[in-house]
Amino acid sequence: MNSLFVRVYIIFSILISLAFISLYVFVSYTLQQTLNEEIEWSLRTSWQSIASLIQEDGGFQYDEEVFSIFRKGSGNYLLVKQGNRVAEIQPDEYVLDFPQRYGFYTFEWKGRLIAGFIKSYEGYTIGVYRDVSEKRSYKNTLLKKFTLGWFLLLILFLLLSYVLWFLSLRNIRKLAKSIEISTPEELKPINIKLPSEFMPLLNSYNKLIERLNVYIQNQRLFLYHLSHQLKTPLSIIRTAVDLAFRQNRKKEELLNLLLNIRASVEKALKITEKMLFLYRLESKSHQTNLENFNLKLLIEEVLDELLPLIDKKNLTVDVKLDDVILEADKELVYSILINLVENAVKYSPIGGKIEITTNKGCLYISDNGPGIQEEDMEKVFEPFYRGSNVLSQEGSGLGLSISRAIAQLFGWKILLENKRNGGLLVKVCFSA
Numbered sequence: 001m002n003s004l005f006v007r008v009y010i011i012f013s014i015l016i017s018l019a020f021i022s023l024y025v026f027v028s029y030t031l032q033q034t035l036n037e038e039i040e041w042s043l044r045t046s047w048q049s050i051a052s053l054i055q056e057d058g059g060f061q062y063d064e065e066v067f068s069i070f071r072k073g074s075g076n077y078l079l080v081k082q083g084n085r086v087a088e089i090q091p092d093e094y095v096l097d098f099p100q101r102y103g104f105y106t107f108e109w110k111g112r113l114i115a116g117f118i119k120s121y122e123g124y125t126i127g128v129y130r131d132v133s134e135k136r137s138y139k140n141t142l143l144k145k146f147t148l149g150w151f152l153l154l155i156l157f158l159l160l161s162y163v164l165w166f167l168s169l170r171n172i173r174k175l176a177k178s179i180e181i182s183t184p185e186e187l188k189p190i191n192i193k194l195p196s197e198f199m200p201l202l203n204s205y206n207k208l209i210e211r212l213n214v215y216i217q218n219q220r221l222f223l224y225h226l227s228h229q230l231k232t233p234l235s236i237i238r239t240a241v242d243l244a245f246r247q248n249r250k251k252e253e254l255l256n257l258l259l260n261i262r263a264s265v266e267k268a269l270k271i272t273e274k275m276l277f278l279y280r281l282e283s284k285s286h287q288t289n290l291e292n293f294n295l296k297l298l299i300e301e302v303l304d305e306l307l308p309l310i311d312k313k314n315l316t317v318d319v320k321l322d323d324v325i326l327e328a329d330k331e332l333v334y335s336i337l338i339n340l341v342e343n344a345v346k347y348s349p350i351g352g353k354i355e356i357t358t359n360k361g362c363l364y365i366s367d368n369g370p371g372i373q374e375e376d377m378e379k380v381f382e383p384f385y386r387g388s389n390v391l392s393q394e395g396s397g398l399g400l401s402i403s404r405a406i407a408q409l410f411g412w413k414i415l416l417e418n419k420r421n422g423g424l425l426v427k428v429c430f431s432a
Contacts, residue, residue: 009165013158020154028143035139039132040104043117046128050078051121060087060124075131077114082124098129106132172198179205187213233264240264288329288409295324295333295363299356302337309345316353324358326430332406336414339399340365340426347424361431368423377416 046069053061060080070078070090079095080088089095098116099107106115113136118127171194178190189206240257303310303317310317326333344354347369355366372380381404400414407414407428415427 009162012161016154016158020150023150024143024147027146031139031142035132035135036104036106039115039130039135040117043104043115043128043130046076046130047117047119047126050080050126050128051124054122054124062088077129077131079127079129080124081127087124095127095129098127100127175202175205187216233268237261237264237268288332290327291330292325292327293330293333295326295358296321298330298334299337299341302334302341305338306342306345309342313345313348313350313352315345315348315351318353318355320355320357322358324361324363324430328410332409336403336406336428339403340414340428343399344369344424344426361429363428363430365426365428366419366423368419368421371418371422371424372416374418380416381414 049066053063053066055061060082067078067090070076072091074091076090077095077098078088078090079086079098079100086096098109098114099105100118101116102118102120104115104117106113108114112131113133114129115132116127116129118125120126171192174192175190175194175198178192182188187209189209190202192202194202240261244254244257299319299321303319341354341356344365344367348354348367349369352368355364357364357366381400404414410430412431413427413429415429417425417427419425
């Protein structure tokens with residue numbers, strides 16, 4: 001039974017039925033108790049009337065008015081005994097066949113229900129009885145009507161509840177239909193009225209759609225920029241191959257063409273490798289190898305690798321680092337540092353200065369290059385996007401995207417800020 005509706009409806013029906021049975025038992029018990037109290041009170045009253053006929057000298061005085069209630073056919077019976085001697089019987093001697101117990105009690109006699117009350121007074125044992133079969137029949141008839149009425153009401157209630165629940169789930173089926181006809185090309189939030197219990201499901205779905213739309217849009221931009229970046233090296237390769245196939249090419253010309261092809265292939269490979277690396281980071285499929293290492297030593301490795309570029313532009317690099325121990329994937333952190341420091345070197349003017357410092361758990365990389373236009377501050381972290389003021393510089397536009405993806409993997413932050421006197425300040429904070 002996989003239907004939630006059927007399971008809930010069955011449980012609801014069982015609970016309602018149990019409530020009905022409990023109500024029936026309670027009403028039946030209460031009605032019986034009320035009836036018994038009424039009969040007992042009536043018998044006590046009759047008993048007191050008989051007891052009042054006993055004289056002070058112990059004699060028993062007959063009273064026509066009192067004894068008239070015990071006439072034959074009235075359904076009332078009387079037995080008065082003094083010791084073992086019968087003092088009075090009304091209306092027939094078969095009263096002697098009635099069971100005799102002190103207090104109030106009921107018993108069956110010849111298919112009739114008889115209620116009796118016996119108590120001693122002034123040496124006499126007085127027992128009054130009454131045929132209560134009609135009252136029992138009345139009680140049973142009342143219970144039958146009550147049972148029939150409540151049973152019909154229960155059936156009606158269950159039918160109505162089924163219909164109402166079925167109608168309330170109609171919107172769920174409408175929601176399922178809307179989801180079914182959705183396509184990746186057109187994912188829109190769904191706006192339909194649902195019961196409040198199902199609104200969290202609809203809201204979660206709409207939020208998922210919003211995230212999917214952003215993801216799909218980013219993928220489209222990603223592929224667009226990728227194709228644009230690969231277009232140039234592939235065009236160069238095709239042109240070089242076409243030229244190589246022409247006749248009368250000198251050896252030196254063929255060598256230059258091959259070098260151009262090789263350079264273009266390397267550029268395309270770098271772009272592809274960076275793209276795949278970024279994809280693994282964003283999809284959380286990259287395996288990280290956590291270890292403890294000194295940030296200062298890792299930055300020294302980065303500067304050693306970039307030393308030829310630094311010397312070529314005659315840059316001054318001022319390094320003031322504390323001994324910061326990080327627990328992370330050393331190779332990934334190296335990728336962040338090489339991207340950020342290489343950008344500082346690339347965009348710094350000849351003879352410029354780069355400062356690398358640490359303070360309060362953050363790394364600062366400062367240059368005196370052109371900085372970033374304010375409208376490009378967030379966009380430069382998008383894949384293949386490059387600032388409008390640095391388009392003349394060679395680059396793929398993937399460095400900052402990869403750096404931020406790695407930082408987010410460890411819960412770090414990368415912030416960019418233009419300096420007042422020119423240049424860019426990059427801030428990497430190693431705590432959230």
